[in-house]
Amino acid sequence: xxxxxxxxxxxxxxxxxxxxxxxxxxxxxxxxxxxxxxxxxxxxxxxxxxxxxxxxxxxxxxxxxxxxx
Numbered sequence: 001x002x003x004x005x006x007x008x009x010x011x012x013x014x015x016x017x018x019x020x021x022x023x024x025x026x027x028x029x030x031x032x033x034x035x036x037x038x039x040x041x042x043x044x045x046x047x048x049x050x051x052x053x054x055x056x057x058x059x060x061x062x063x064x065x066x067x068x069x
Contacts, residue, residue: 004059017056021049024060034065 001014005028012019012027019027021037021044037044038061044052054060 001054001056003054003057006061018053021052021054021060024054025049025062028062030062032064034067036063036065037061038063 001012001017001019003010003012005024012024021039025035025037037049039052039054040059
């Protein structure tokens with residue numbers, strides 16, 4: 001599967017042809033707790049990570065949120 005993840009072309013070996021956001025985060029080792037995910041320019045709620053499928057040629061942005069003062 002061809003994707004763009006954080007502005008970088010990536011090829012994932014996905015047998016089913018699709019992958020959900022939660023599986024993608026695990027596969028790409030995004031372990032930071034405060035993340036924001038956008039797929040094709042649309043924000044995805046954390047509650048929807050298991051049900052939101054990523055398809056061929058999707059553009060995925062995974063943004064680490066940092067708090068401080």
